[in-house]
Amino acid sequence: MTELNELYQEMILEHNKSPRNFRALADATRKSEGFNPLCGDRLTLYLKLENDNIKEISFQGSGCAISKASASMMTTSVKGKSKAEAEALIEEFRKMLGREAGLDYDARHLGKLAVFSGVCEFPARVKCATLAWHTLHSGLENGAKVVSTEEGEKNRHA
Amino acid sequence: MGLDVEKLRKDFPILSRKIHGKPLVYFDNAATTQKPQMVIDVILHYYQSQNANVHRGVHALSEEATSAYEASRVKIQQFLNAHESREIIFVRGATEGINLVASSYGRLHIKRGDEIIISGLEHHSNIVPWQILCEQTGAVLREIPVSDEGELLLEEYERLLSKRTKFVAVGHMSNALGTINPVKKMIQMAHCWNARVLIDGAQAVPHLSVDVQDLDCDFYVFSGHKIYGPTGIGALYGKAELLEAMPPYQSGGDMISYVTFGKTFYNTLPYKFEAGTPHIEGVIGLGAALDYVRALGLEKIEAYERELLAYGTKPLKAFPGVKIIGTAKDKGCILSFVMDGVHPHDIATILDRQGIAIRAGHHCAMPVMERFGLPATARVSLAFYNTREEIDELVRALHHVREVFKS
Numbered sequence: 001m002t003e004l005n006e007l008y009q010e011m012i013l014e015h016n017k018s019p020r021n022f023r024a025l026a027d028a029t030r031k032s033e034g035f036n037p038l039c040g041d042r043l044t045l046y047l048k049l050e051n052d053n054i055k056e057i058s059f060q061g062s063g064c065a066i067s068k069a070s071a072s073m074m075t076t077s078v079k080g081k082s083k084a085e086a087e088a089l090i091e092e093f094r095k096m097l098g099r100e101a102g103l104d105y106d107a108r109h110l111g112k113l114a115v116f117s118g119v120c121e122f123p124a125r126v127k128c129a130t131l132a133w134h135t136l137h138s139g140l141e142n143g144a145k146v147v148s149t150e151e152g153e154k155n156r157h158a
Numbered sequence: 159m160g161l162d163v164e165k166l167r168k169d170f171p172i173l174s175r176k177i178h179g180k181p182l183v184y185f186d187n188a189a190t191t192q193k194p195q196m197v198i199d200v201i202l203h204y205y206q207s208q209n210a211n212v213h214r215g216v217h218a219l220s221e222e223a224t225s226a227y228e229a230s231r232v233k234i235q236q237f238l239n240a241h242e243s244r245e246i247i248f249v250r251g252a253t254e255g256i257n258l259v260a261s262s263y264g265r266l267h268i269k270r271g272d273e274i275i276i277s278g279l280e281h282h283s284n285i286v287p288w289q290i291l292c293e294q295t296g297a298v299l300r301e302i303p304v305s306d307e308g309e310l311l312l313e314e315y316e317r318l319l320s321k322r323t324k325f326v327a328v329g330h331m332s333n334a335l336g337t338i339n340p341v342k343k344m345i346q347m348a349h350c351w352n353a354r355v356l357i358d359g360a361q362a363v364p365h366l367s368v369d370v371q372d373l374d375c376d377f378y379v380f381s382g383h384k385i386y387g388p389t390g391i392g393a394l395y396g397k398a399e400l401l402e403a404m405p406p407y408q409s410g411g412d413m414i415s416y417v418t419f420g421k422t423f424y425n426t427l428p429y430k431f432e433a434g435t436p437h438i439e440g441v442i443g444l445g446a447a448l449d450y451v452r453a454l455g456l457e458k459i460e461a462y463e464r465e466l467l468a469y470g471t472k473p474l475k476a477f478p479g480v481k482i483i484g485t486a487k488d489k490g491c492i493l494s495f496v497m498d499g500v501h502p503h504d505i506a507t508i509l510d511r512q513g514i515a516i517r518a519g520h521h522c523a524m525p526v527m528e529r530f531g532l533p534a535t536a537r538v539s540l541a542f543y544n545t546r547e548e549i550d551e552l553v554r555a556l557h558h559v560r561e562v563f564k565s
Contacts, residue, residue, distance in 0.1 A: 004507075004508060004511050004562060005562075007507070008504075008508075008562050013564065017499070039503060039518070039519045039520065039533075039534055040520040040527065041533060041534075042533070062501075063501065063533075064501035064502075064503035064504045065500070065501060066503075068501075122507060125503070125507060128503065
């Protein structure tokens with residue numbers, strides 16, 4: 001049971017129950033869609049960028065506890081950050097859950113996002129955790145396109 | 159005498175496996191079924207002592223392989239009660255069978271303005287080929303709507319049927335909800351308008367006796383791996399006069415009778431539709447799987463599975479915060495459900511750690527999920543080798559899901 005407890009940590013369950021920034025953003029400057037075709041989960045991410053800073057961020061959609069908590073905690077982590085800082089965080093998060101499985105990531109940068117490190121033990125669930133981050137990356141880059149977790153292997157944010 | 163489940167479980171070596179230290183409880187039979195030793199042995203035997211190409215050589219091995227291969231065709235013919243064995247075409251699975259009909263029959267008969275009717279319960283494999291055919295021909299796709307119980311609304315179907323209806327393609331049993339559709343009646347209704355009917359039997363064939371002559375369907379498809387056989391093999395049944403008139407689906411070796419650079423003469427049925435070296439061990443393995451099922455008896459299987467479904471429905475219905483999706487009166491052994499506050503994926507992950515394999519997701523039937531306003535369900539799909547004890551285990555594990563989620 002320890003691995004399950006590692007996966008479903010208190011903080012993840014709490015964010016799943018009461019996700020932060022879980023709403024549409026009327027004055028969003030960017031909107032991006034994330035999609036996991038394997039399970040049908042969809043996520044819409046709203047971004048308000050000002051001078052390359054993330055002034056506001058929110059999300060809507062349906063998903064499992066892992067994907068919802070990940071999206072929720074992502075919004076609180078990148079709000080107020082610059083585009084470059086957010087991209088760096090995306091990279092760290094990806095490293096934590098990527099194929100390198102936890103090698104070489106800097107836990108200091110991730111802070112409380114490190115609660116997702118237990119997802120590595122559940123390969124089928126890694127895409128749940130990274131969906132929001134893929135979607136943020138695509139929102140920061142171009143804003144409009146629907147990203148799919150199944151394109152992940154081919155691009156940088158696998 | 160009913161089935162001796164404890165005894166026949168020993169026929170399936172994988173069922174003694176442990177997953178995460180717990181005995182495997184395999185509840186994902188609608189995705190694929192496990193294989194009895196007999197099927198595994200037949201495939202092994204084929205490669206160890208019969209391997210040769212079929213319909214080719216004059217040597218003994220080729221003759222042996224060919225006769226084993228063709229014996230399976232007859233087994234399928236008998237299993238479905240088809241009139242003739244040449245009405246059985248080997249395909250990769252139900253998906254390829256549907257594609258074959260959509261492409262070959264469709265190209266020949268479907269024109270702009272014609273209508274094709276499918277249902278709101280279909281698996282993507284019985285939606286997309288018809289969508290593509292409609293795009294290519296200018297025909298129109300219509301869907302039979304679904305009730306809150308997960309049953310097809312037959313009065314709506316009646317309204318959809320018209321002289322424009324040229325084809326109806328419906329699943330015999332829903333993979334997402336378990337609903338068994340009244341296909342015999344639906345076929346009669348379509349035939350009143352001279353429309354042809356394909357029945358997707360991928361889910362039904364392992365659980366119900368199917369008689370294609372009694373149904374009077376024009377086409378019937380199923381996949382071997384869902385009826386305890388190998389993957390990559392399935393069968394299409396088609397009425398001989400329809401298959402005779404249809405153009406080939408793929409071309410190459412074996413489907414021809416005479417080739418010159420000027421013209422090719424196609425082979426007769428069923429070979430016209432079986433281009434290239436086929437999945438020989440798959441065909442032979444499927445034949446063995448059907449032998450196995452026949453020896454148990456589909457009536458006994460059906461009776462046992464219905465009893466097991468009722469046994470599983472009761473505690474799930476009573477489970478706090480659980481809702482069963484799909485409560486049709488006529489239902490196969492599938493329990494699709496959702497739980498308040500816990501996403502199906504999380505349920506599946508926690509169950510998996512208890513050794514219980516279920517499916518979570520849209521079950522390749524996104525329109526069904528949309529109909530019920532759900533992104534996904536958790537699905538328990540049973541087979542005759544499942545037991546009451548395993549269902550008790552499931553209920554215990556669902557309590558554990560509640561504990562993990564503290565809800």
